[in-house]
Amino acid sequence: MEFEVIIGLEVHAQLLTKSKIFCSCSTAFGAEPNTHTCPICLGMPGVLPVLNKKVVDLTLKVALATHCQIAHYSRFARKNYFYPDLPKGYQISQYELPLAEHGYIEIVANGESKRIGITRVHMEEDAGKLLHDEGGEDVSYSYVDLNRTGVPLIEIVSEPDIRTPGEASEYLKSLRGILQYLDVCDGNMEEGSFRCDANISLRPIGQDGFGTKTELKNMNSFKNVQKALEYEIKRQTNILDGGDKVIQETRLWDAAKGVTLSMRGKEDAHDYRYFPDPDLVPLAVNDKWIEETKKSLPELPDEKRDRFVKEYQIPEYDAQVLTTSKSLANYYEECVKLYPNPKVISNWVMVELLRRLKTDDRDIEECPVSPKLLARMLEMIDDGTISGKIAKTVFEDMYLTGEAPEKIVEKKGLLQVTDQEEVVEVVEKVLAENPKEVENYKKGKTKLFGFFVGQVMKETKGKANPNLVNEILRKMLD
């Protein structure tokens, strides 16, 4: 049977505050275990949590940037469950009355832009970390470090509007881009400051109601999210095709084995008995606060995209791709400053650079080709040092070695052949070797012109100046 895939994503992002959400302990990463703790985040009896105002400010920014409606009145709730990384026995979160609801973000999917709804954005505290002595003497214990306990998080829940693993990945990139533009989260998936869980179900095409979903966890990169979803689509398709039913459960992605595995045992705990936290007073956000936050927002991806289209005269699709991440947009504008031909830069970044980064699953920050090197290479095309075709070889080499284009051209002998005599010699050779084609050409098969150009380029390993080749061929054939 043909199925439609329904995906919704839940993102947890660590907010860039100095102190925790309800106490004054530091949020700095990498400290010695349990040195950033106090009676409040340790969950001692009788303590009083007090909300960090910066957390609200940052969450408001995210809510406004994702076009959410802001609740004038919102409150915190206790989510009750037992786990060793949660010293209080409950997590302070928002349940009813979250700070923001009903927003959306725009993504690019299959060359078109698509809106993905945001169900809600709320604030909560992070849990601690469990460490294990793998292969050591103490394998039968878990070690608990509570430094992360109480670090502020925002949870952003999407509507089930996502239809493919590719769209899921685009959504995450766009969302992370927005958080980075706003400077509210560093977006590091490997370090866990940007985490994603996915809900996925299948339904026969044409059916209105949703099928049974599973929840996927433990995916710590965009690529893993995509792979886990692809695996789960296959798994659920097989189950449904076999006439069986999908079981609603949480499954963990095992990146090493490339499978999702059922997380048995934790299921019966899904009764969190939420209730309003009596220690925290309600939060009231008035219009003035919202307006002030709006004014403080930087240029966001959507706005930057529109500006790029206007200012640089590049296609909307290119502008959308270039502005998804703040760093990529900065890279592009840096290049344009050095080499003021926005369209040429856009082509190189969109085609060569992004393709290369995608192959290696790398971010622009890790790109070995700096704007300076790229601009220098483009100048070399303009001044005739290299041909456009050879430039691709130079680019690949720059990407691999990070060396300057001049050096690569010299090292590999890629200088463009602009010497008239040298080209004439090659053209003569090509014509002599292909008498049949020459005859046909002279009989009127003028399409063969391209064949001769190709042969000359092949003979010179792409180094001949194409204009010169055209000119000489015309002279000798016509």
Place this chain on the structure above:
Amino acid sequence: MKITKEEVDKVAKLARLGFTEEEKEKFASQLNSILVYFDNLGELDTIGIEPTSHASTISNVFRDDKVESSISKEESLLNAPDGKRDCFRVPRIIE
């Protein structure tokens, strides 16, 4: 009966508490009388009144985003029944 023995069972399990059969019977009946007592509130007309979540009417109590000194890790671990390597130690939780 508003609360059955099975519900007491479930809540006890969620709270990691163990009770004898007699205790469960007793708590079921006690919880019932509490809930029956709360039913008295049903006699009041509460249409148009927002549910109360807090006894006081204040809102927006904040602190600034400032780091102040935490307690030492030794103090942190002082109440822990088992600690090692600056960490709280518990029976292994993930296989």
